[in-house]
Structure formats: structure tokens, C-alpha cells
Amino acid sequence: MLVYEKNSLSDEIEVLIEKFGKERSALLPILQIIEKRHNYISEFAQQEVARLLDIHPVEVYSVVSFYNFLHRYPQGKNIVRLCKTISCDMAGKREIEEALKRELGINFDETTRDKKWTLEYTSCLGMCDQGPAMLVNDKVYTKLDPETAVQIINDTK
Amino acid sequence: MEAKINKTHREGAVLFSPYDAGSSIKKALEVGRENILFEVRESKIKGRGGAGFPTATKWMLVAAAKADKKYIVCNADEGEPGTFKDRVLLTEYPDLVFDGMVVAGYTIGAEIGILYLRGEYIFMLEQLEDYLISMRQNNLLGKNILGKEGFNFDISIRLGSGAYVCGEETALIESLEGHRGEPRNRPPYPVNTGYMGYPTVVNNVETLASISKIITKGADWFKTHGTEKSTGSKLFSVSGDCKKPGVYELPWGTTLNELIKIVDAENTKAIQVGGASGVCIPKSQFDRQLSYEDASTGGSIMIFNESRKMLHVLKNFMDFFVEESCGQCTPCRIGNVKLLECVERIEKGEYTFSYINSMKDLSRTMQVASKCGLGQSSPNPFLSILENFKDEIFRSKENGVSHA
Numbered sequence: 001m002l003v004y005e006k007n008s009l010s011d012e013i014e015v016l017i018e019k020f021g022k023e024r025s026a027l028l029p030i031l032q033i034i035e036k037r038h039n040y041i042s043e044f045a046q047q048e049v050a051r052l053l054d055i056h057p058v059e060v061y062s063v064v065s066f067y068n069f070l071h072r073y074p075q076g077k078n079i080v081r082l083c084k085t086i087s088c089d090m091a092g093k094r095e096i097e098e099a100l101k102r103e104l105g106i107n108f109d110e111t112t113r114d115k116k117w118t119l120e121y122t123s124c125l126g127m128c129d130q131g132p133a134m135l136v137n138d139k140v141y142t143k144l145d146p147e148t149a150v151q152i153i154n155d156t157k
Numbered sequence: 158m159e160a161k162i163n164k165t166h167r168e169g170a171v172l173f174s175p176y177d178a179g180s181s182i183k184k185a186l187e188v189g190r191e192n193i194l195f196e197v198r199e200s201k202i203k204g205r206g207g208a209g210f211p212t213a214t215k216w217m218l219v220a221a222a223k224a225d226k227k228y229i230v231c232n233a234d235e236g237e238p239g240t241f242k243d244r245v246l247l248t249e250y251p252d253l254v255f256d257g258m259v260v261a262g263y264t265i266g267a268e269i270g271i272l273y274l275r276g277e278y279i280f281m282l283e284q285l286e287d288y289l290i291s292m293r294q295n296n297l298l299g300k301n302i303l304g305k306e307g308f309n310f311d312i313s314i315r316l317g318s319g320a321y322v323c324g325e326e327t328a329l330i331e332s333l334e335g336h337r338g339e340p341r342n343r344p345p346y347p348v349n350t351g352y353m354g355y356p357t358v359v360n361n362v363e364t365l366a367s368i369s370k371i372i373t374k375g376a377d378w379f380k381t382h383g384t385e386k387s388t389g390s391k392l393f394s395v396s397g398d399c400k401k402p403g404v405y406e407l408p409w410g411t412t413l414n415e416l417i418k419i420v421d422a423e424n425t426k427a428i429q430v431g432g433a434s435g436v437c438i439p440k441s442q443f444d445r446q447l448s449y450e451d452a453s454t455g456g457s458i459m460i461f462n463e464s465r466k467m468l469h470v471l472k473n474f475m476d477f478f479v480e481e482s483c484g485q486c487t488p489c490r491i492g493n494v495k496l497l498e499c500v501e502r503i504e505k506g507e508y509t510f511s512y513i514n515s516m517k518d519l520s521r522t523m524q525v526a527s528k529c530g531l532g533q534s535s536p537n538p539f540l541s542i543l544e545n546f547k548d549e550i551f552r553s554k555e556n557g558v559s560h561a
């Protein structure tokens with residue numbers, strides 16, 4: 001990472017700490033915002049958060065590594081999470097899975113070379129009455145068929 | 158189709174019946190804490206989050222506790238496979254849920270309420286925040302609520318980050334405090350040592366929504382619905398093989414046979430009651446009742462018709478538990494992997510019955526030796542599916558590679 005990038009990340013984290021406070025309970029909200037903005041939480045970011053919250057960096061690492069929605073390595077700009085739990089599975093998850101893989105040219109748990117897309121599975125999204133369902137970044141899409149799933153990808157910048 | 162907030166017209170006896178926003182708060186402040194606790198106890202309501210603990214007991218313990226601060230946490234982690242009723246309550250009936258939180262706060266003496274919303278539901282965050290703003294404008298939140306001198310209460314929303322186990326109340330508290338969502342040893346229970354070490358009530362979304370109805374309409378009215386031991390109504394999240402999936406409000410005591418008629422299911426072979434951690438009930442037992450005393454559930458109902466392979470269903474559940482185990486204790490961390498492996502070996506036909514029996518023993522060990530409800534209940538589908546569908550699984554020829 002370049003020096004000015006480091007500085008700006010430090011500044012950014014300082015602003016977050018100002019907003020959420022220095023309590024340990026602020027950790028998750030802070031990490032969630034860093035993840036959202038940078039598509040991962042770098043080692044440097046983890047260290048900075050630890051320094052500013054006055055906790056050991058390994059504490060931050062242990063939290064980042066625990067949650068499915070937080071990543072330690074760069075992810076694509078957009079993350080697609082396809083529900084693989086049984087109701088969606090029965091509603092035709094497999095066809096969506098194949099269509100997404102074909103369209104993006106990657107497998108699940110991979111990121112496209114242009115870093116635009118990451119494919120992941122997720123457990124039940126709470127949309128089982130409208131499966132198959134997937135999460136694209138913050139948005140939930142339901143009643144997918146292969147065509148609409150691909151359409152949603154193409155419509156997301 | 159993008160999931161958005163769209164209020165559909167729903168009908169039901171208790172939760173889906175008409176309600177004026179703010180009315181339970183108003184009533185609660187009129188009648189006072191003692192009377193609220195009395196009504197809640199009389200109503201015999203039990204927690205709707207799955208465990209079925211009497212709500213009044215929880216509230217009384219925290220109300221009686223001497224502490225500088227107390228908290229009410231609404232558990233909206235809704236991660237049990239097949240459950241989506243809290244999504245409907247939060248998007249279509251936020252008044253019931255948030256009013257219930259205010260009533261709880263007033264009763265137990267809390268000034269802060271926290272809604273722990275699963276990260277997957279971030280799409281509803283903005284609307285929920287807007288709703289809280291409107292409550293503040295109407296003095297249903299904030300200082301001296303509805304003119305009640307000294308009653309200050311506000312609600313904030315915190316997001317989860319994709320971990321099923323965070324729905325377990327002590328893991329949820331760990332998560333709120335900024336830690337890994339690993340369940341704690343209990344006791345102490347959150348009613349003693351909860352958020353930040355203070356007495357805390359953790360209640361499910363539906364429990365709190367029901368409270369709003371109990372307060373406005375009374376315990377006696379509430380008890381006219383349901384059974385002797387399971388009072389009131391329940392929201393059932395129905396998915397799988399049926400023509401009308403969705404959320405249904407039905408009285409406790411409804412039988413599975415009645416339910417499949419209502420949702421228009423045909424050729425039903427099995428119903429998974431209670432989500433992945435629940436049990437799989439075969440056709441021969443569809444006269445069973447949905448209630449705490451019989452087939453208990455936090456609301457997840459998944460229907461499988463004759464075309465489904467139950468071994469595939471089981472594999473999907475075990476895969477879920479392997480993924481979602483927090484890994485803190487050995488019976489659950491290793492046990493679920495072993496059970497999944499067993500399902501895969503059955504699939505390939507590489508098993509002996511003594512091996513299967515040893516895996517059933519392991520299941521029973523997990524049920525007693527796991528630290529939290531996840532590992533204690535993850536063997537449920539394994540045991541119930543292997544038992545109830547043994548003919549299909551062990552005697553049919555086509556048990557090679559199976560697809561649902």
C-alpha cells in the first residue's frame with residue numbers, strides 16, 4: 001500500500017471512531033463500514049482499528065475472521081451470494097448457480113480477474129417462500145430464473 | 158425480483174388483526190408495571206424464537222434486578238432455515254414490534270432497546286430507521302414518553318454480519334459487544350449478566366409483537382386462541398412443495414394435516430418442523446399438532462413431496478451445520494462434520510449398520526455435550542430422517558447419487 005493510501009485510510013478510520021466511539025462495542029459497525037467501502041479489511045486497516053480502539057490487533061483479526069460478511073482479502077466490487085439452503089435448492093438453485101458461473105466465468109468462492117464480481121454461497125436468506133433467492137451487495141433478489149439472475153448482474157454496475 | 162417493502166393485506170386472529178400504532182405504549186403507561194407483568198403472566202405467552210421460555214418469567218427477573226442499567230434486545234437474527242416471519246413483521250408491522258420493545262423497556266426499567274438485525278436484512282434498514290424517527294416525532298420514543306415523567310427510552314439498530322449462531326442470545330450479546338459471536342456458558346443468563354454485564358431481556362421479534370396485542374386486548378382475549386399450554390397464535394413460515402408458500406397466522410394446535418390443506422400441498426411425504434434444527438415428520442404422523450407440547454417450532458415449516466430424496470434434504474441440513482458451527486466446542490465442531498460424512502457415505506453406499514449406529518450414538522452425545530442449542534439440536538434432522546425414512550434410504554435401489 002502506498003504511503004498516502006495508508007494515511008487516508010488512517011484518517012478514514014479516525015473519522016469512524018469519532019462517529020461510533022472508542023468502546024469495544026463499536027468494533028463491528030466500524031468493520032462493516034470499512035468492508036463496504038473497500039471490499040475487504042486489510043491487515044493495515046485491522047491494525048489501525050486496533051490501535052485506535054486500544055485493543056490488540058489479534059482481537060480485530062479474530063472478529064474479522066469470524067463473520068461471513070467480513071473479509072481479510074480483497075473481494076470483487078460486487079458480491080453475489082446465492083442461497084444454497086434446501087427451500088431454494090428445491091426451487092431451482094442449481095440452474096441459477098450454473099448460469100452465474102457461466103456468465104461470470106468463475107466458480108463460487110472466486111473473484112473475476114477485473115475484480116468486479118465475487119461469487120459466494122450463503123445460508124438461508126429468509127426468502128424461502130420466494131426462492132431461489134440471492135443477495136447482490138445489499139439487495140435481495142427473489143424468484144430468480146437463470147435469465148433474470150444474469151440480467152440483474154448485467155444491470156448492476 | 159428485488160425484495161422491497163410492500164404491505165400486503167393479511168388477515169389473522171391476533172398479530173394480523175387491526176392495531177393502532179402506539180396504543181400498547183399508551184395503555185402500558187396507564188396501567189403501570191405491575192399490571193403489565195400480571196397480564197403477560199396471565200397470557201402464558203412463551204418465547205416465539207424457538208426455545209419457548211415463558212416471557213413473563215424473563216421480564217420479572219430483569220424487572221426485579223437491581224442495576225444501574227438494563228437493556229431490552231430484540232432478536233431479529235432470523236437465521237433458522239425456512240423462517241421468514243420476522244421479515245414480514247418488521248417490514249409490515251414495525252409498530253407492533255417497536256411498541257412491544259417500548260412496553261418491555263418501561264416494564265423492566267430499561268432506557269435503551271437494541272434491535273439486532275441480521276445483515277441479510279439490510280434492505281429494510283432505511284425504512285426501519287425512518288419508522289423510529291416517526292416514533293420520536295410522536296413522542297413514542299425519547300424523553301418523558303407520552304408525557305410520562307421520567308420514562309425515557311430509545312431504540313437503536315445494530316446489524317449482524319452473516320452468522321447464524323449469532324441468533325443464540327449469548328452469542329448475540331457477544332456480537333453486540335464487539336466480539337466473535339461465540340455462545341457463552343449459561344448460567345449466568347442474560348437476565349443477570351447480559352449486554353455489557355447488565356441485566357438484559359432478549360426477545361424474539363414475534364414475542365414482542367404479541368406483547369403489543371396482549372397489552373391492548375388483554376390476556377383473556379389472547380388465551381381464547383391456541384391450546385391450554387400453547388396460548389395465542391403463531392406465525393408459520395411455509396416453504397417447499399406447496400402452491401401457496403408464505404407466512405400464515407394460525408392458532409397453536411393446528412395439525413399438520415390442516416396446515417397442508419391451507420397451503421395447498423399435494424403428495425406430501427414429509428414436513429420439516431422447526432427448521433434445520435427441528436425434526437422431520439413423516440406422513441403417518443401428520444395428525445400431530447403444532448404446539449409447544451407436541452411438534453414445537455419457531456415457525457419454520459418446510460414441505461417435501463414424494464419426488465424428493467430425503468437423504469439429499471438431510472445432507473443439505475448437515476452441510477448447513479458444518480458451515481454455521483462456531484467451532485468453539487468439540488462435540489459440535491467435529492460431530493457435525495462426522496454426521497455429514499456419514500450422509501455422504503450412505504449416499505455412496507459405503508456404510509455398515511454398526512457404523513450408522515455409532516453415528517447415532519455420536520448424535521446423542523452431541524445433544525447432551527454441546528455448549529449451545531446449535532450443537533444440541535443439529536443431530537435432530539439426522540436422527541429423525543434416518544429413522545422416519547429408513548425404508549427409502551436403506552432399502553431402495555436408487556439410492557445412488559440423489560438430487561432433490
Ligand SMILES: Cc1cc2nc3c(=O)[nH]c(=O)nc-3n(C[C@H](O)[C@H](O)[C@H](O)COP(=O)(O)O)c2cc1C
Binds near residue numbers: 203233237324326
Ligand atoms: C443457534 C441458535 C440460533 C438462534 N437463532 C435465533 C433467532 O434467529 N431469533 C430468535 O429470536 N431466537 C433465536 N434463538 C433463540 C435465542 O437464543 C433466544 O432463546 C430467543 O431469542 C429468546 O427470545 P424469545 O424468548 O422471545 O423466544 C437461537 C438459538 C440458537 C441456539
Ligand code: SF4
Binds near residue numbers: 322481482489533
Ligand atoms: S454447540 Fe456449536 S455453535 Fe454452540 S458453542 Fe459449541 S461449537 Fe459453537
Ligand code: FES
Binds near residue numbers: 084086087123124133
Ligand atoms: S432457503 Fe433460500 S432463502 Fe431460505
